[in-house]
Amino acid sequence: MLEDTLEVATDLDYRFDLAIQLGRLGTAKVYCETCQRFLADRLVESTCPTLDCNYDSARGDQCEKCGKLLNPTELKDLRCKVCQSTPQIRDTDHLFRELPLLKDKLEEYINNMSIAGCWSQNAIQATYAWIKEGVFYVWFDAPIGYVSITACYTPEWEKWWKNPENVDLYQFMGKDNVSFHTVMFPSTLIGTGENWTLMKSISVTKYLNYEASTRYSLAV
Template sequence: MCLTFTIRQVCEGIPVVRDTDHLFLELPLLKEKLEKYIDEASATGSWSQNAVRITDAWLKEGLKPRCITRDLKWGVPVPHEKYKDKVFYVWFDAPIGYISITACYTPEWEKWWKNPENVELYQFMGKDNVPFHTVMFPSALLGTGENWTLMKNISATEYLNYESGKFSKTKGIGVFGNDAKATNIPADVWRYYLLSNRPEASDAAFTWGGLQIKHNNELLKNLGNFIYRVLSFIAKPEGAGYGSIIPEAPNADIHPLSQSLAETIGNLIQQYIDAMDKVKLKQGLKIAMAISSEGNAYLQESQFWKLYKQDPASCATVMKTSVGVVYLLACLLEPFMPSFSKDVLQQLNLCPNEHISFADEKGESDKAKRPWDLIPSNHRIGKIVPLFTELKDDAVGSFRETFAGSQAERNARAN
């Protein structure tokens, strides 16, 4: 039989009602300016549906004066003699920190925060923080009468749960920052899984099985496999490969398979640009990975290993086209997996600071429609190593057990 004891600290004193004086943000006086801002920003910017819905609910309920001080010891003190024993309410003070931290970084902070004609502000958060960024913070800025850069684009997520329940720091359920680092799973694997599983339209769940599947099937067998096959073949000595030198593509303009791939990739990159412009990060990542899948299919259909002896010109075209796709993937995936992108560019022996521009002034992606032209012929690539290693069942099982709950609770359950 297992007994569980919960210890609570209870104050023995009698509650006392006290008068206190607080500062309020007079939201009703800012109603007209705020509604005008919300109507314009939500129409011209990219607002997630939950951000629109939550903001509308606040407006329909009616704006009320909002208390911005608290009778607490911890926090940012109010710089006023009458309120020197109070601190600011965190969600009044915290957004102002966006501006102050910029001012700490550079004395030219007004180029970002007082330049709405030339600066677009994007904000990302969980849905429970939406009203502080679409109602309270804009109201505080509008109330000053100054020309502030106001938030135009907001991407708010739903909730991320853990396995079959919820994350809980107090109970030790779930994986948090230091825990994730301690697993030795590369940071970019975490980034990929969480972004591909991002709860943009509905709640999602972190599961160890899901992480393993995403890693082994999508990163290792799809993305990693494509890049390694291309670069390792080019790196083979002459007679079996190209001695690490990128060959010319003599018949790319008349090679049907390469032309078909280029058209498909061009369309996918246009979709990628559209998704990213609309802050559809999950969709953008999915499209980038679809390009990797197209690359794998292209390699298989071309049977480049046979062409090397039977049709050298076509093999060279396939390899130069494929290495261009590798470069495209490094660029497209950099916002999601920066370390991965850096590693790929290093293996390509390319400068990480020099990326191609996928779109012209009209938003069209012409360069991507000729992947064989992205890296020059006779360019020497670097050392080739696999980018991902398999995440095995025993490791996943160990992580699942480790993060199932606090040690004390696990011991209690075992008894």
């Protein structure tokens, strides 16, 4: 299974790079002197900067109380989740996929498919919010797992994933994952220039929260 996942993800990444150039951009990242490494977003904790939230255990990528997606450099009083020491903010170069180059094609897909697939209002609002805000996120390879797990089942996986004329893709998820499937994943597939089966319909659920936090929540 790992070999299939690696093969599909690597091939998709290669074809994307042929069609869409990578961009280099300097960004601020969190570095822990004690651990001697840059910290992944989920290894950073602090106080949520969102007005009227101020949750004191917000992660570097998302506040589990209010649900807002975060940048670790926006947080107050940073601490390393591993050693609890105070990390530094350091400048470092990163490679980014130039998704703005796909904006017109992506919006065409969203406009057409949100009507044809009867997307919920939650899905539409979350999708356009991401496009408007221009948020960066790391979900490039995660949704490729849908494709690679099909490849684990059959070597003829392209009959499902590269056959939009005969296959309709339906997906079901909580509202916190909408943008990864309506912006990031379609952009990845569109960016290769190949005839992929893109999601037609998405069913989105809201949270049932316990203790006023998304830390203990179910999608209902």
